[in-house]
Amino acid sequence: MSRAQLIxxxxxxxxxxxxxxxxxxxxxxxxxxxxxxDPDHFAQEMSQIFHRLPLLMATTAELREVGDYKAMEAVGRQVLITRTKEGVKAFLxxxxxxxxxLVHEGCGSAHRFTCxxxxxxxxxxxxxxxxxxADDFGDLDKSEYGLTALPCLEKAGLIWVTLAPDSTLDIEQFLSGYDSLLAEFGFADWHFEKSQRVEGPNWKVAYDGYLDYYHLPILHRETFGTEIGNKANYYSWGPHTHMGRPDASFEEFENLPDEEWPDERVLAGVWTIFPHISIASFFGGGRSVMISQLFPGETPETSHTNQIFLMQREPETEELKREAAKQFQFLEYVVQEEDYATGIALQKNLSIGARDHVLFGKNERGGQYFHQWVDRILETSDEDLPKLFQTG
Ligand code: FES
Ligand SMILES: [Fe+2]
Known part of the structure; x- marks a missing residue:
């Protein structure tokens, strides 16, 4: 079914x-x-979006074996994700x-965590x-003092966590069927190569860029932009959007059965996962994806992005390793020096009161759709939230 949707x-x-x-x-x-x-608007986004919706926090490849864990901070909350015999769990x-x-930030393996x-x-x-x-401390029912659990779900080789312990929003429902398309990558078997961090502007300024092909041949003309056009097609499942592009070269597969269209072609483009993820494919040193995991900073004007690199196969030779490293360095440069440098300068202009709005053209449908979803979620009560994500 998901294959048919890709084709x-x-x-x-x-x-x-x-x-x-x-x-x-x-x-x-x-x-x-x-x-x-606006600081009040930003505070609302934090509580209504980032502290209320499931966030993609980790990949299966980062904690593959029982005993593996990942500890990280996200939007002011410190999170520990573990893999147990019963599957992935998440805690404050x-x-x-x-x-x-309890645990320093980073990935590792442990069968006990000692404070x-x-x-x-x-x-x-x-x-x-x-x-x-324990005798000096006093009587205590240990069963009442376990770690605070957070809702979490592992699907398609990716791990979502909701930062509110009492959230009743079903994570699978939130994914709106989009996870079955992401599953076509087969990330559960991919290799975690590395991650790196870049600093950016307001999280929506940064995210607007991920949903935007209009700028590619212009802003990125020195790096890669001249090879590709400025047009995008948007395909959405709930708030999550896949971006393809008008592409006459698909003609060569036109008469093939669905299974024979090459994976790397039908999965190309950008896969965004609301509210803060973008996944794009690359080929230096072997087939890879960069999962950009964007988190708002402590102020409206700042954000940071963890760039997580997964490779379909671990690079086996020194040469492939070097090429992969070069690919990832290149992407760090493009995002930091082109996208986010532009975004940071743009951000300064927004707050001076010279203009009261910015524009998204008819060709920037992805950005329009994203902002409409942000507004919709901000306006929705906890009680009505699940209804926004009914699939079908
Ligand atoms: S705060 Fe952890 S043991 Fe005291
Ligand atoms: Fe860009």
Whole structure:
């Protein structure tokens, strides 16, 4: 089914490629500039979007074996993700004694987590297994002092976590069927190569760029932009959007059965996952993807992005390793020095009051759709939230 959907999109891209057309919105769309810097609006986005919706926090490849873990901070919350015999679990990275951070940020493997403050010890399933000097401490029902669990789901080789412990929003429902398309990559078997961090502007300024092909031949003309056009086609599942492009070269596969269209062609383009992920394919040193994991900073004007690199196969020779490293360095440069440098300078202009809105053209439908979803989620109560993501 998901394969058929991939081919259907490729056929639409082919048709647009033949006609010289692209997917278009009905009209030009205005976004008030205050939405990019107003502190109250930003606080609302944090509580209603980032602290309420599932976020893609890790990849299967980063914690593949039982006992592996990943600890990270995201939008002010410290998170610990573990792999147990029963599957992936997520917790606040917070000791139940007096709240110390239990595990340093990063990936590793452990069958026990001992708090650096007073050595209380927890299992990867979150149980409190030992209290240091327990007799001196006093009577305590250990079963009531496990780690605080967070909702989490592993699907398509990717791991989502909701940062609100009491969230009842079903993560699979939130994915709106999009995960079955992402599953076509087969990320569960891919190799984690590396990750790196770049600093950016307001999270929506940064994310607008991921949904935008209009700028490619212009802003990226020195690096890669002249090889590709400026037109995009957008395909959405709930708030999540895949971007293809008008592409007459799909013609060569036109008469083949669905299974024979090459994976790397039908999965090309950009796969965004609302509200903060973009996945794009590359080939230096072997087939790879860069998963850009964007997090708002502490102020409306800042964000950072973890660029997570997965490779279909671990590079086997020194030469392939070098080529892969070069590919990833190149992408760090493009995002930091072209996209985010532009975004940071743009951000400064927005807050001075010279203009009250910015524009998204009919050809920038992805950006329009994204901002409409942001607004919709901000306006929706906790109770009504699940209804936004009904599939079908
Ligand atoms: S805060 Fe963790 S053991 Fe005291
Ligand atoms: Fe760009």
């Amino acid at each position: 259907a999109m490729a056929r639409k891209d082919l048709e647009h490629g033949r006609q010289g057309t692209q997917d278009q919105a009905e009209g030009i769309y205005k976004v008030p500039v205050s939405k990019y810097y 990275n917070m000791c139940s004694h007096r709240g110390a951070r 650096p403050y007073h050595a209380w010890t927890f299992s990867p399933s979150g149980d409190l297994v030992a209290v240091y000097s």
